[in-house]
Amino acid sequence: MNKIILICLALTVSLSSCVSKKQYDTLQTSMQEKLDMQQQKISGHNQEINSYAERLSDCERREAVVITKVEAAESRVQSANDLIADLRKQRDQQMTQVGDLTVLSQGATQNIGNTLKQLEGKDKYIRLLQNAKSKADSINLALAVNLKQVLRDGIDDQDVDIKVDKTVVYINLSDKMLYKSGSYQITDRAGEVLQKIAAIAKSRPNLELMVEGYTDSQPINSACVKDNWDLSVLRSTAVVKALQMTYGIDPNRLIAAGRGQYNALATNDTAEGRSTNRRTRIILLPKLNEFYDLLDPTKIPE
8 A cells, every 4th residue: 555655646746747737736636536545445444354353353252152162061971971980880889789688688587587486485485484483472472471370479570570582581580589688599489489480391391491690780709709790600500400409490401691790771870770680580492403493494384
């Protein structure tokens, strides 16, 4: 474009020297018009260039959007592929677990069968224990009632206490009724009670008799008795000897034990409490073989 302008100016200069003023003006006007036309064309071309540039820019923006959408689509495809792979893995694991469950179900069925057999055996044993307890309770209850009836006449209730404790029947006899004060010699009144107890024992040869001596906490020391341990043992031994030699109880059924001042029933801080603690206990025990017979599995009730 610059070359065209220079050519026009050169022509104008060269012509101006050869033509008249009027011709020059006309030529100049014509050249100016051509120049303006060229300028308009240039302006139009610039507008077209700008339009193309804007369209190119818009295309680039659209291309960027398309690229973004493509990348997002590729990401979704990858996620879908990952999900498919994970689902396949879970399917394979579930198939393995199904196979394992098949094996386990077989083992579980066998275990259930074994458990039912064990429960059946335990149920029989429970019924055995219940039957043994019921039988023992019935025996002890009948024995306690019998003892109370036999010992009721002529005996002060405060001196004799008959109780059923779990699997045994025991008789608490007061110290003042059995022994002379401070000694282990048996009184005549004690003979009356021991004779009645011996009669019950003879009628039930399946029972053993354990005699336990108890004292209070007051210290004692004499020529024959060193302490409360000695006194409790001597008192229980005196009762055992009387049951054997005076009332004819088989000594194989007799047990003598001393408990000293321990296993007290009441406080030793008062005279009343000490009087309660000074006692002799006769326990009627089932023989071990009789007790084991109650637990004989071959005697389980159907």
